[in-house]
Amino acid sequence: MKTVQTSMDKTESILPVALRLGINSRHEPLIFLRSDSPVARSEGFETMSRVQIEVNDKTIIATLLIVFSDLIKPGFAGLSETAWKRLKVKQGSQAV
Numbered sequence: 001m002k003t004v005q006t007s008m009d010k011t012e013s014i015l016p017v018a019l020r021l022g023i024n025s026r027h028e029p030l031i032f033l034r035s036d037s038p039v040a041r042s043e044g045f046e047t048m049s050r051v052q053i054e055v056n057d058k059t060i061i062a063t064l065l066i067v068f069s070d071l072i073k074p075g076f077a078g079l080s081e082t083a084w085k086r087l088k089v090k091q092g093s094q095a096v
Contacts, residue, residue, distance in 0.1 A: 015039075015094040015095065016033070016037065016039060016075060016076050016077035016094070016095055017075055017076050017077070017092055017093070017094055017095070018055060018076075018077060018079055018084075018087075018089045018091070018092070018093045018094070018095045019072060019073075019076040019077065019078045019079065020078075020079060020081075020084050020089070020091065021078040021079060021080065022081060023078075023080045023081060024080070024081055025080040025081065025082050025083075026082070027082060028063060028080070028082060029053075029060050029061070029062035029063070029079075029080060029082045029083035029086055030062055030063050030064075030065055030079070030080035030082070030083055031051060031053055031062045031063070031064050031065070031077055031078065031079055031080075031083060031095075032064075032065050032066075032067050032071070032072055032077065032078035032079070033045070033064060033065075033066060033067065033072070033077055033078075034066075034067050034068075034072050034074060034076075035066050035067065035068050036074070037074070037075075037077075039077075040066060045064055045066070046064075046066070047064065047065055047066045048063060048064065048065070049063075049064045050062070050063060050064070051063075051064050053079075053083065053087065053095050054095070055087045055088075055089050055093050055094070055095050056087075056088075056093065058086065058087045058088055060083060060086050060087055062079075062080075062083050077095050079095075
């Protein structure tokens with residue numbers, strides 16, 4: 001499991017849990033991450049970055065959108081319907 005050091009004595013998982021947002025993006029796979037997520041912070045991602053997402057044995061390239069509200073809870077990554085269907089995600093799966 002990938003982790004990030006958050007203090008001298010604490011690490012936290014940086015693998016977010018996939019969340020189906022029900023957003024119709026036509027044919028564009030989208031992933032939504034909180035601006036304070038460990039993945040966004042550790043990798044230095046910006047909005048509109050193209051990122052590779054892997055869930056189980058399925059991999060896609062998606063456009064990242066950074067969320068500055070509580071639309072997505074900490075520890076989760078929101079997926080558009082296109083991304084969800086292409087990855088064949090089951091609710092609660094971890095996205096790499």
